[in-house]
Amino acid sequence: MATLTITTRRAKSGKRYVVRFRRGGSEFPIEHGGSFKTKREAQIRRDVIGGELAAGRDPRDVLHVRVVPATTSFREWGDRFVASRSTCRAAPSTTTEST
Numbered sequence: 001m002a003t004l005t006i007t008t009r010r011a012k013s014g015k016r017y018v019v020r021f022r023r024g025g026s027e028f029p030i031e032h033g034g035s036f037k038t039k040r041e042a043q044i045r046r047d048v049i050g051g052e053l054a055a056g057r058d059p060r061d062v063l064h065v066r067v068v069p070a071t072t073s074f075r076e077w078g079d080r081f082v083a084s085r086s087t088c089r090a091a092p093s094t095t096t097e098s099t
Contacts, residue, residue: 003021003022004019004020004021005021006020006042014037016036017036019046020033020034021059033045033046033059048062
């Protein structure tokens with residue numbers, strides 16, 4: 001049976017809540033699920049890990065996924081800006097772009 005715990009430890013910056021879990025019984029090692037400043041964040045992470053364990057999946061796959069925001073070039077930002085300005089759309093002969 002999998003084990004999930006939230007332990008509190010003291011750090012220089014204050015209390016930290018550490019999430020630890022086992023993927024199976026006592027034969028599996030204890031793994032680190034994250035360290036958080038608030039108990040609420042730790043409980044959310046515990047619930048995510050618990051859901052993955054209940055579904056029979058490895059929670060490390062979910063923990064290592066990084067969300068990379070889409071990058072936008074300066075040219076795209078400029079085009080969006082010009083398109084959003086009602087004054088620029090009304091008079092296309094006078095644009096903010098230089099030639």
